[in-house]
Amino acid sequence: GAVVSQHPSRVICKSGTSVKIECRSLDFQATTMFWYRQFPKQSLMLMATSNEGSKATYEQGVEKDKFLINHASLTLSTLTVTSAHPEDSSFYICSASRGWDQPQHFGDGTRLSIL
């Protein structure tokens, strides 16, 4: 068990568009979900941590109004990149865990390309 589905896997859109990425835990309840960003040939950088039913905790330097995170249920968290610009182009990966101190299970990632 512990399967995490992330959708879509690839998005190409025009500058100014808002893009929503979904992260679902398919066979377990995820109290905590994490959103990471990965630039080419770089490591994963944590953007924010979301707990079901509460506001997300954003890392320093991550714009809350730019990257909206909603964790409305124990199986779904969404990341919305609002008014995306070319500099937002990146690989976004989510992970989910049963609790903050439990193992993280990763989704397949979303490649976002803003033209």
Place this chain on the structure above:
Amino acid sequence: AQTVTQSQPEMSVQEAETVTLSCTYDTSESDYYLFWYKQPPSRQMILVIRQEAYKQQNATENRFSVNFQKAAKSFSLKISDSQLGDAAMYFCAYRSSSWNYGGSQGNLIFGKGTKLSVKP
């Protein structure tokens, strides 16, 4: 703040041989978790092996084993009998086991990664 360092941007190994990937970390905590993740070209992060800091015994998982040196803050990954499918980016990661008041809980701190190539 904790940091994770992987000093080898790239490594290469011959098929069926053994290779060791290095990782060092810095922390003031006494209890934590260490991980090795594999990221193949498909980009999915796959957990390879995990080590609890309070355990002295090195974790093993089939062909994968670690050399955990807590005093030296070193956590190397050994891959035995390397296979073509082992080619990937390997990330070392740290996770605190303590509650972080006012900050993120349970998040992973990753090193910059080591790209492993396997030659047939």
